Amino acid sequence: MLTQTAFSQTSDKVGRYFADAIVTDSTSTMMFPTTYEWELFTSNKTMTWGNYYANIIVYDFKADTYRRLFPEDVFIEAFDREGNYKYADSFRSRTKNVSRGWIFYRVRSADFNGNGKVDDRDPAVLYSTNKKGEGLKSLTPENENVLSIEIYEKLGFALIRMQRDANHDRDFKNDDKDFYLMKIDLATLKPGNKIEINGNPN
Numbered sequence: 001m002l003t004q005t006a007f008s009q010t011s012d013k014v015g016r017y018f019a020d021a022i023v024t025d026s027t028s029t030m031m032f033p034t035t036y037e038w039e040l041f042t043s044n045k046t047m048t049w050g051n052y053y054a055n056i057i058v059y060d061f062k063a064d065t066y067r068r069l070f071p072e073d074v075f076i077e078a079f080d081r082e083g084n085y086k087y088a089d090s091f092r093s094r095t096k097n098v099s100r101g102w103i104f105y106r107v108r109s110a111d112f113n114g115n116g117k118v119d120d121r122d123p124a125v126l127y128s129t130n131k132k133g134e135g136l137k138s139l140t141p142e143n144e145n146v147l148s149i150e151i152y153e154k155l156g157f158a159l160i161r162m163q164r165d166a167n168h169d170r171d172f173k174n175d176d177k178d179f180y181l182m183k184i185d186l187a188t189l190k191p192g193n194k195i196e197i198n199g200n201p202n
Contacts, residue, residue: 016054022079024103025131031069032057033078051078052108058133069133074109075118099151099158099186102128104139106146113171121171126160128189139184139191147179157183157192 019033033053053076056069070076079097097104105127112122123145129136140146145163152159164178165171183192 016073018057019053019078024098024133028060028062029132030059030061031133032059032066033076034073036073052076053078056133060132069129069136070107070109072109074107077106077124096149096151098131099153101186102130102189103133104128104149104151104158106149110142112143113169115171123165139189151186153186156186158186159183162194 016034016036019035022031022033023029024031034055034057036052036054054073056076057066058069059066106124107127108118108122108124110122111118115121123143124147125138125142126140126146126149127136127138140160140162143165145165147161147163149158149160160182162180162182164180179197181195184190185192
């Protein structure tokens with residue numbers, strides 16, 4: 001079960017802030033997302049918009065040990081923990097980032113288009129770990145953009161919406177209208193077939 005606690009303090013040494021803590025495994029694990037100082041979002045080398053974590057501190061409260069999820073700071077899209085949907089859906093998870101066995105992260109870490117900063121025109125890659133923050137791995141190509149993920153826990157899969165760089169300029173924009181859907185099996189994390197608007201059905 002995903003729960004949230006109030007936990008906030010600044011760290012002048014690293015110029016980062018702790019966001020609210022997230023309990024991801026009630027037997028051992030909490031996650032403390034760290035956030036960027038607002039001033040960094042005006043730098044010509046970093047993200048210029050959005051709600052992002054810099055990294056996540058994975059804390060084992062049984063062993064009283066912790067570690068960083070990513071070796072270096074990246075841009076992790078902040079978790080949607082409320083699931084404020086416009087309509088009821090008994091099959092869809094209330095939390096877009098967390099399933100019964102996995103946590104999913106949309107991460108931007110590279111200046112793919114070479115404009116001197118990491119921003120919304122660079123691709124978001126989907127990563128996963130188990131509920132203890134172990135086994136971090138990427139699930140999608142580094143040259144394609146993950147637009148969204150929806151978890152259908154009762155149906156046993158997550159559905160991701162992907163965007164390709166249609167004109168091959170290494171810049172993901174609204175006019176890159178090359179999209180597809182793909183499921184990820186929640187038991188194995190194995191990707192399914194691409195569902196294309198103009199594709200050939202199996």
